[in-house]
Amino acid sequence: MKIRLVIALLLGSMGVMPAVAAERPLLIAHRGASADRPEHTLMAYKLAIEQGADVIEPDLVSTKDGHLVARHENEISSTTNVADHPEFATRRTTKLIDGQKMEGWFTEDFTLAELKTLRAKERLPQLRPANAAFDGQESIPTLDEILALVKTEEARLGRRVGLYPETKHPSYFRGIGLPLEEPLLAALAKAGYREKSDPVFIQSFEVGNLQAIRPRTRLRLIQLMAPEQGPPDKPGETYAAMATPAGLKAIARYADGIGVERAMVIPRGEGDKLAAPTSLVADAHTAGLQVHVWTFRPENYFLPTEFRSGADLRARGDEAGEIRVFLAAGIDGLFSDSVTEAVKAIGPRPKAAPHP
Known part of the structure; x- marks a missing residue:
């Protein structure tokens, strides 16, 4: 807390008054403990929960037969050994996804049994060679398997574990007859997640799907945003415009918060060091929105200059130090590849009554 106070004073000396979050910031395990295990695997989610994450984040795509599975993208050549399967060689193809040409193998061309x-x-693997030691140990998890893991860990640890699912390319999947939202809401409801008080946040870079499901669920919704881009389903619109006070007020009509790339809160300045914070956190809070920031990672490659350790881009620097600067800016939650580093910054989970 002393470090956070010092940072707050420094920000104040720059003419920026930090907005302090009212509660302990939400610690979101980005794709699981992905700094320590291959992302979007049950082992990565389980480790993240053990390390103290409040919620785990599965990115969801669909199989050919309508099952939701966890992959960062529907193109899976970089996260599976599909290229080593000669029986699937003819399924390599090129597709246009959200206006971007992508080549490889896609989940929607495989049944769940095949995946x-x-x-x-x-x-x-170039940045995280230690994680490659776990290659081949697990399959692609389904949403149902992730929900089962969460329930098992809740019973074992005696506390609630949250979920932060992202619908990936929802308009694309709906366009090919494999909508993501209906099976997601059904699976969450079956698992007992229905109320705003439940530890579940549904996120999307698109706007239309969040607006469409708003009347259908009381679960919290998060509008994702990134610099210099715009929602794929709203050509001509930009996240920069959505991040203005007027844009945030419009978001608050259908979402409970925003999930933003960290440069939108504190950009990089001269020498790739952190510059002064923007007004985004304060503006979002004025609109009644929470602010969750992505993504903090421990390797020098991803860190601002002042938090790096040596010249090796693979080496781990002071991710916790970077996070503390953002905490002083008043963020409400953060996505981290390293749960242990995030815990160093925000502290351990408060003790709570055992989850029944």
Whole structure:
């Protein structure tokens, strides 16, 4: 807390008054403990929960037969061993996804049974060679398997574990007859997640699908945003415009918060160091929106200059130090690849009554 106070004073000296979050910031395990295990695997989610994450984040895409599975993208050549399966060689193809040409193998061209013959692997082996040791140990998890893991861990640890699912390319999937929202809401309801008080946040970079499901669920919705881009389903609109006070007021009509790339809160300045915060956090709070920031990662490659350790881009620097600066800016939650580093910054989970 002393460090956070010092940072707040420094921000004040720059003419920026930090907006302090009212509660302990939400710690979101980005794709699981992905700094320590291959992302979007049950082992990564389980480790993140054990390390103290409040919620785990599965990115959801669909199989050919309508099952929701966890992959960062529907293109799976970088996260599975599909290229090693000659029986699937002819399924390599090129598609246009949200206006971007993508080549490879896609989940929607495989049944769940077929996908289960593949094995997950580390997406960033050059930066995270230790994670590659776990390649091939697990298959692609389904949403149902993730929900079952959460219930098992809740019973084992005696506390609630939240979920922060992202609908990936929802307009694309709906356009090919594989909508994501209906099976997601059904699975969450079956697992007992229905109320705003439940530890579930549904996120999307698109606007239309969040607006469409707003009347159908009381679960919290998060509008994702990134600099210099715009929602794929709203050509001509930009996230920059959505991040203005007027844009945030419009978001508050259908969402409970925003999930923003960290440069939208504190950009990089000279020498790739953190500059002064923007007004986004204060503006969002004025509109009644929470602010969750993505993504904090421990490797030097991702860190601002002042928090790096040495010249090796693979080496781990002071991610906790970077997070503390953002905490002083008043953010309400953060996505981190390293739960242990995030816990260093925000502190351990408060003790709570056992979950029944």
